[in-house]
Amino acid sequence: MRPAEYTPEEIVAAGESIQAAGRNVTGFALRQRVGGGNPSRLRQVWEEHLASKQVAQAEPVAELPVEVAETVAQVTRALTERIAALAVELNDKAVKAAERRVAEIVRAAGEQREQAERELADAAQTVDDLEDRLEASRAEREALQQRFDQVSAESQRHKVELAQLRERLTAAERAAQTEAEQHAEALKVAGAQLDEVRQELRQAVVAVEGLRAELVTVKATAEAAEKSHQEHRKDAAREAQRCADKVVAVEKARDEQAKVAVAAREHTARLAGQLEALQAQNAALLEAMGARGAGGA
Known part of the structure; x- marks a missing residue:
């Protein structure tokens, strides 16, 4: 127990x-x-x-014994009326005492009934309070469940966005890596081409110097033999013109090669700028992905 x-x-x-x-x-x-x-x-x-x-004050009701009644009857008939009056008085007291007892019982029963009604009202109020609390708890639980569902959906959406960002970042890194490799290869080829141009320029300079020396020799020979060899002078002039044209062509080729070298340097600079922009974009994507991950937590 x-x-x-x-x-x-x-x-x-x-x-x-x-x-x-x-x-x-x-x-x-x-x-x-x-x-x-x-x-x-x-x-x-x-x-x-x-x-x-x-x-509890009990009021005992004493009944008149038979022996006393007989003795009283035997003692004197004169006392009969007195005894009868006394009996009526005693009976009246007993009846009144019984009535008071019944009234007391009825009053106590009424008080108990009122007490029970009050307790029932208190119990009903307590039940109402408990029902209100239960309803509030249910509403709070439903609100929490809805909030949980919203948070779960938002978390799932963040996970999907994070996965998409990771895929885009991976693709961007791969593309940047491929483009960087291509740019490096292009720079390597441009460097080789530039070296070849430089070599050709050096060879062209040497050729021009040789042609100039040859032109000087030809002019000297032509001037010396001008009087006796007019036709040879014309040939020498033509040869000189040809050499001059060749020099002009070589210088033009040198200028073109110089332009190619400048264009290669500019293309290299553009590739370097694009590579820096791709690196900055990758850093921004990583920062955005980190911020989203911190917000979802």
Whole structure:
């Protein structure tokens, strides 16, 4: 059997404090005052306390013994009327005492009924309070469930976006790597071409110098043989013109090669700028992905 959680002294003290507050002492009121317990037991302890304070005054009804009546009848008939009057008086007192007892019982029953009604009202109020709390708990649980569903959906959406960002970042890194390799190869080819142009330019310079020396020799020979070899001078002039045209062609080729070298350097600079832009874009994507991951957590 489970032991009592609260002593009778605590229950009586709680009932007296409830009475001092001008409230009716009910089982639920006692339970709220002491902080727990069975309302029926609490009410029983309180009623036993009240009963111990009340002194029941029983009014015994004594019946007239037969022997006394016979003796009285034998003693004198004169006393019959007195005895009858005394009996009527005693009977009247007994009836009145019985009526008072019945009235007391009816009053006690009414008080018990009122007490039961008050306890029932307290119980109904407690049930209403519990139902209100239960309804509030249900509403709060539904709100929390909806919030949980929203957070779950948002988390799933963030996961999808993060996966997409990772795929885009991987594709961008691969494209950047491929383009960087292509650019490096192009730079390598441009460098080789530039070296070839430089080599050709050096060879062209040497050829031009040789042609100029040859032109000087030809001019000197032509001038020396101009009087006697007019036709040879014309041939020399044509040869000189040819050499000059060749020099012009070589210089033009040198200029074209120089333009190619400048274009290669500009293309290399553009490739370097594009590579820096791709690196900055990758850094921005990584930062955005980190920020989204921190926000989802």
